[in-house]
Structure formats: structure tokens, C-alpha cells
Amino acid sequence: MSSASKNGALLSTEGLTAGYVPEVDILTDVDLRVNEGEIVTVIGPNGAGKSTLIKSIFGLVAPREGRVVLRGEDLTGLPPHSITRRGMSYVPQLDNVFQSLTVEENLEMGALESGRAKDRIRAIYEIFPRLGERHTQAAGTMSGGERQMLAMGRALMPEPSVLLLDEPSAGLAPAFVEAIFEKVNEINNAGVTIVMVEQNARRALGMSDRGYVLDLGSNRFEGPGRELLDDPKVAELYLGGTARLDIS
Amino acid sequence: MYADGARFLAPRLRSKPPPVGTGRGVPEAPNEIDTPVMEAGHLTDAAPTAMRGRLEERLRQSPALAASLILIAIFIALVIGEGLHDVLQTTVNGLSLGAIYALGAVGLTLVYGILKLTNFAHGDFLTFGAYMAYLVNVTWGAPLVVAVFWAMAATALLGLLFERTLWGPMRRRRAGFLQLILMSIGLAFLLRAVIQWFWGTEIRSLDVDNTSSVEFLGLRVGETELIVIVVGIVVIAAVGLMLRYSLLGKRMRALSDDLDLAETSGIDTKRVILYTWIFSGALAGLAGVMAAATTNIRPELGFELLLPIFAAVILGGIGDAFGALAAGMVLGVMTEWSTLLIDARWKVAVGFVVLVVVLIIRPQGIFGKAKAI
Ligand SMILES: Nc1ncnc2c1ncn2[C@@H]1O[C@H](COP(=O)(O)OP(=O)(O)OP(=O)(O)O)[C@@H](O)[C@H]1O
Ligand SMILES: [Mg+2]
Numbered sequence: 001m002s003s004a005s006k007n008g009a010l011l012s013t014e015g016l017t018a019g020y021v022p023e024v025d026i027l028t029d030v031d032l033r034v035n036e037g038e039i040v041t042v043i044g045p046n047g048a049g050k051s052t053l054i055k056s057i058f059g060l061v062a063p064r065e066g067r068v069v070l071r072g073e074d075l076t077g078l079p080p081h082s083i084t085r086r087g088m089s090y091v092p093q094l095d096n097v098f099q100s101l102t103v104e105e106n107l108e109m110g111a112l113e114s115g116r117a118k119d120r121i122r123a124i125y126e127i128f129p130r131l132g133e134r135h136t137q138a139a140g141t142m143s144g145g146e147r148q149m150l151a152m153g154r155a156l157m158p159e160p161s162v163l164l165l166d167e168p169s170a171g172l173a174p175a176f177v178e179a180i181f182e183k184v185n186e187i188n189n190a191g192v193t194i195v196m197v198e199q200n201a202r203r204a205l206g207m208s209d210r211g212y213v214l215d216l217g218s219n220r221f222e223g224p225g226r227e228l229l230d231d232p233k234v235a236e237l238y239l240g241g242t243a244r245l246d247i248s
Numbered sequence: 249m250y251a252d253g254a255r256f257l258a259p260r261l262r263s264k265p266p267p268v269g270t271g272r273g274v275p276e277a278p279n280e281i282d283t284p285v286m287e288a289g290h291l292t293d294a295a296p297t298a299m300r301g302r303l304e305e306r307l308r309q310s311p312a313l314a315a316s317l318i319l320i321a322i323f324i325a326l327v328i329g330e331g332l333h334d335v336l337q338t339t340v341n342g343l344s345l346g347a348i349y350a351l352g353a354v355g356l357t358l359v360y361g362i363l364k365l366t367n368f369a370h371g372d373f374l375t376f377g378a379y380m381a382y383l384v385n386v387t388w389g390a391p392l393v394v395a396v397f398w399a400m401a402a403t404a405l406l407g408l409l410f411e412r413t414l415w416g417p418m419r420r421r422r423a424g425f426l427q428l429i430l431m432s433i434g435l436a437f438l439l440r441a442v443i444q445w446f447w448g449t450e451i452r453s454l455d456v457d458n459t460s461s462v463e464f465l466g467l468r469v470g471e472t473e474l475i476v477i478v479v480g481i482v483v484i485a486a487v488g489l490m491l492r493y494s495l496l497g498k499r500m501r502a503l504s505d506d507l508d509l510a511e512t513s514g515i516d517t518k519r520v521i522l523y524t525w526i527f528s529g530a531l532a533g534l535a536g537v538m539a540a541a542t543t544n545i546r547p548e549l550g551f552e553l554l555l556p557i558f559a560a561v562i563l564g565g566i567g568d569a570f571g572a573l574a575a576g577m578v579l580g581v582m583t584e585w586s587t588l589l590i591d592a593r594w595k596v597a598v599g600f601v602v603l604v605v606v607l608i609i610r611p612q613g614i615f616g617k618a619k620a621i
Contacts, residue, residue: 033298041496056249058512060508060512079511079518080512080514081511081512081513081514081515081516081517082510083516084512084513085514089514090512092508092509094507095506095508095509097509098502098505098506098509098510099505099506100501100505100568101498101501101502101505105498105501105502107496108498109502109510109513109514109515110514111512111514112514114495154513155513157514158514180616198443
């Protein structure tokens, strides 16, 4: 599928090719476009390169070819902490809290200007009251759902315009999964553009403006979330049954 | 500097990919997530043993409490065996030794925690600090206070220098754990050789008064030693407060916890790493001067302190700065206590024994918070 025009896109990748080991490309020529205010979900089988895509958008994996553009500015080659300063935050799939730090310290680590930290922390506690109740607890002793909330809270500290979420619901107790998706919606309603990778494809696509299907490191399908859900091919290959298909 | 982006991912093993073909709803890492980490140990049901079970549980969850109880027990046993006066006297001596260990260990543990670098050259940083103080205090005849600040500044600069010329470039070339260790050992030998080349092997001492002492409650404390104890405790408290409450201190702990996550959270990790070297170097320099003031100066000074300093790092939980401070003090006091029972020449063995015992019974350290390992 070809990518649409990049006019007006808040965030886009253009022909992104990246990998870890020399000569082995995990991503090949990925075009992604995210408009202001959207929720965009990337789905795909295990090992498709979804995390790699997010990491290369965020400067954690250096693209071999292509560019990452945020608000018209080329981010390619910038270290992650500078990308945070340009209005984009990232919540990793695993290891996304500082375990030995308290909840409040974790949040503080996300603050770019210490002067504003107090106000921001209060705002985060309003979004996630649970964090406020536990502000002195060490993050390493919290449950998976609480950690996910903390990681999201930390990522929201700098008031980003784009939030990258790598499988926010993975491994959570069912009660938390729904809560997390609701929070994602709430954050989006507050004006934050969301790009998320999800295993929980139906639920995620259902709430997304648009979706991408990534397989073997390339875009296979893209379109409005509902359309992807209803697309018989996508349904058969990526949403069907209980078993995940490994396409080759 | 992050031209090769995967550098953030390199230092830690990320074994993950779950089996392909499992159901979509299956949690990926069920035991890592949704299980509070510190739930080790189990309670016994039987009523009579319930009390003991609960106490055991408590101790297991709070090894620092257990360690304190053991320490108190040893103290009482020693008082009964050797008399209160001797035990208190050795405790006081232990405080100055402990302060040296603690200040040496805190920098070493942070550098390890953040860079995964086991810096064998750290001991020679102490030696370097001691000779820098000698240069200013004896050769140039300036007051000791000036010498202390000079030694701290010079050792901090030395740390920065090696970060810029050696460790930074090596990390960017993805040097492995073992390569880094070997390089630090090489650096240790090199530093010592350079120091010997400048100052020779003869034993020197700072211009301090090692004869006059003060007496209180029947305990005799050398004036210099008393100053070392007071300075040591004040600095340890200041370092502890700085790590606990200052933004830089929190950031250092965050880096030590997870370097990649610190970078993606928006922290300029490269800058914090430089500050960590400054911090680590300055405290090593100070510890070196304190060791020089209470004993003497020779090229092996720091090398001989390295083992107990490593022991303090491990006892405190590797990478845990507060743990290192506490463990350093404990180890210093235990080392001096040991002289009540065994010949003082063997006190260097105390660090080693503690190291081995801790590694066997509780590898994550006594003061270290139990992290998921
Ligand atoms: N640090 C790394 N070094 C080398 N190869 C890696 C690294 N991380 C991931 N890979 C490889 O890159 C490929 C894509 O991995 P990636 O994590 O991006 O997949 P994913 O779509 O996020 O999968 P999942 O659904 O399991 O999270 C896999 O083959 C994986 O083995
Ligand atoms: Mg992934």
C-alpha cells in the first residue's frame, strides 16, 4: 500500500529502513503518517518489527535509510532525550519504570524543567489517582497495571504532543486492560496524539482513527481503524482465530 | 554520539520474543508483571510457630533490619567477652575506617550501576588523591584544607579525563563487560606506576598532628582521627541527602536503575555520566586524603583499600548508593572489631570474608532493595 500525502502530518516516517545487526534490516521502507489529534495503532505478528519501528521513530535505533519528521523537523539522528524536548514521549514495552525509585521520583525524572515538575505531578495524579495514593511507594513493588500507569504518567510529564505507546496492555490483568485503554482515550481527548502498538488488535483498532498492519518489517495494510477491522483479508491474516499467524 | 542507536540497547540483555503462535490474550511475562516483587518467603500455618514464622518473614523482607540485629548481637557478645571499653574504642576507630570505605564505595557503586563498569582503578584514584594532597600540603606547604579541596578537584578531573579518553570511546565501540574490567585493571597498574615514578615507593605522610589525642568517656581518639570521623560523617550525610533529594542525585539513581529508560525519559544521560565521574572522583580523592591522614602515603594505599571497598559495594547491593554508604560504615566498624579477636594484621581479610559470605547467602546485598533479578 502506498502512503498518503504527508501534507499536514504531525509525525511521519519516510522510507524508514532500520535494523540491529549489520546487513539485516528489520524494517524496510516503512511510511507512516500521523495527523494531529489522531490515535494510530500499529498491529502485526510477533517479531514483525513493531517495537523496532517505535524505537527508530524515537532515536533508539538509528535508521539506515529514510527520515523521521515531527512538525516538519527532521529528527533523524537525534538522541532520545532531545526528541523528548521536541514534544514526543515514549513508553517502552518492558522495563518502563525506574524500579528503585518512588512513584513521585519516577514522575520527576520525566520533567524537563524542574520548575514545573510540581504542577505537572499534580496533573498526572489527577489523571491517575492511584499514583497519587502511592506516591512514596517504590515502583518495583507495584503491580503491572500500576507500573503501566506510572510509565504513562512519566511520559506525560513534559506535556508531549505525541505519545508513543509500545503494547500498553500487554501482560496486564483483564481488569487493567480496559482501564488502560480508557486512559489512552482520555489522554487523546486532552489533545495528545497517540501512536500505539498493540497485541489487543481488535480493541485497539476499534478506538483508533487509523491503523497500520506491519508484517516482516513492511507496511501491509493501512486505513481507518474500523475499515481494517472489517477488511476480510486483515481479519483473516491478523485478527482471526485464537492463534496468531506467522506470515511468510 | 548516538549515531549507532542500538547502543542504548546493547548493555542489557533483552531476551524476550515470546513463542510465536500463542494466543493473543496470553500475558507475555506473567511473572514479571502483576506480581509484586518482594513477596518472597512464606508463612507457616501452625499456630505455635506462627510467631516465629512472622519474625522470619519480617527479617527476610527487611534484610537491613536483620543485619542491624546481627550487628547488635555481635556488639553485645563482644562487650561480654572483651569489655565495653575495648569494644567502644575499636568502634570509634572503625568509624574513621568506615567513612573511608563508604566514600570510596559510593562512587564505585554508582559508576558500576550506571556504566556497568567494574572500575578496578578506583583504588588508585584514592592513592592519587592522597599524593595530590601531599603535593599541596607537604611539598608546597599549604594548609591541609586547601590540600583536601585540591585533591578532590584533581581526582574528579582525572575521572573526567578517563571518561572522555577511554571509557566513553570504549562504550561507543561496544566494549564488553570483560574488556572493560581488563582495561580498568590495566589502568590501575598504569596509575600506580606513574605515581611510583613521580614519588617513588617510600612511605610519606601528610603534615598532620598524629600524636595529640583527645579523651572522653575514657576513650582515646587521635585528633586527626577525630577530624576524619567528623568530616567523614558530615560528608556521608551530605552525599546521602544529595542523592535522596537533589535533582542530580535522583537522576544519578535513575541512570543507575536503567540507563536506556533515563535517556528516553528525557534525561541528558551523557551529562549525568560526566557529573557521576566528577562526584565519584571527588569522593575517592577525599577518601584517599582521609586514609593518608590517619595512616600514611604509599603507592599501594588505594589498592589495599580496594577489596573492602568492593565488599562494601556488594554488601550494600551493587549499584545502590545508599547501601554502599551504610555498608562501608558497617564494614569499617566490623574490621576494627575483628582486631579484638584476631591479630590486627589479618584485618584486611575481614572485607574478603564478608564479600564471600554475602555473595553466598545474599548476592543482591544486605542493604540493597530486592529487585527482580
Ligand atoms: N536488540 C536487538 N538486537 C537484535 N535483534 C533484535 C533486537 N530487538 C529485536 N530484534 C529482532 O528484531 C525483530 C523485530 O523485533 P521487534 O521487537 O521489533 O518485534 P515486535 O513486532 O515488537 O514483536 P513483539 O510482538 O514480540 O513485541 C525480531 O526478529 C527480533 O528478534
Ligand atoms: Mg514489541
